[in-house]
Amino acid sequence: MIKIAMIEDDLELASVLCQYLKQFNIEVTNYEEPYLALSALKVNKYDLIILDLTLPGMDGLDVCKAIVKDFDIPIIISSARSDITDKVTALKMGADDYLPKPYDPRELEVRIKTILRRFNHSNAQEEPKNKTFVLDEKKKEITKNGKYIKLTAAEFEVLSLLIKREGFVISREDIFENSDILNQDYESSGSLAVIINRIRHKIEDDSKETQYLHTIRGMGYKFIQ
Template sequence: MTKILMIEDDLELAEILTEYLEQFEIAISVADDPYIGLSTLDTQTFDLVILDLTLPGIDGLEVCKEIRKHHTLPIIISSARTDITDKVTALENGADDYLPKPYNPRELQARIMSLLRRQKGVTTTEHPLQKTKAFHLNEHQMSILFQEKELHLTAAEYGILAYLIKKEGGVVSREELIYNIEAIGEETSNKSIDVIIGRIRQKLGENPKEPKYIHAIRGIGYKFLQ
């Protein structure tokens, strides 16, 4: 049974989605208060979060940021706010997907299953442990150690950084990342790739103006160096 936390103050919508998703073996826990939602995440285990942006007491973008500070589970933003700035900010704050309201519950179910598949599935025929100077990439466990400490990455962040590590020294285009990383859908834009790269850089403590590891190649993509 897949367990999902829905932080949503529209209880009628939450009830409709809960009843619909039950047929797919998806159990929804609803928190209509964002503070209760954050507390629930700290005391229970979930596979994914569905997060509204317009919430009482605290904006959903801030809630997304708080979740990502402590958890790596996928986050789907479900919001009636259609401003592109909100979408970009949500991705910058750690969201994995953005679904504008209104939407068909079937689409939500499809996006949930897609994210969960990407979170779980990375296969490789290469040796599972590849060591670099500052980074230890373990593809079997889907983990990356940076300076001997495990990085807390989303599925998309892990996929991009792992791919760049394996292509060390070579220029990797944004399109190559889109089409070769399972955790990134083909509909992903180049701008979204840049946003995810920005999140990775933050977790590495990198200054994008003077990067040590991930270097932007104008008009093409990125190069990973150590």
């Protein structure tokens, strides 16, 4: 599922867009207050941001600047401002697209997927630097210090998700939601914990001294390298 943070003080518009995008497997969390949104970005993982420019307490261009400075995440500006200067400024700051209001929600959905396709492809092309673990999604391989790690399909799916969201806490629910293999049977039987333990034995230098794959009690798992 694609997860999006929307920063929009027009709650009626936000509700319409949230409901429309949901049918395309796009989950939108709207923040009316920009400061609340910036705080949420520090603890939650989102794939893209939809940002209005006219916001309470903080101008949207300043929000855009703050996001670009601290986060590597694509931004679509959604604004009723017609001034070309705002559009040019936002794009120069690092916004990926500018969609003037009013617009058809279908256009927003297409732009979201187009930008994410380009963004994810660009990231996949970048050579990871000084990384112990490297994920190659095309080959379905994960290496540690250049050496191939032999994993089952379920182990690969879980570890690849953790690597892609490195540094963030991933809940059990997130793992199941983003899995094509795991299902509720795994959850009820405790097999996810078994898979995590098997992964630890394969990636940790000492499975009793966790260095990379950490359990965050009551929250989920976090991968750090």
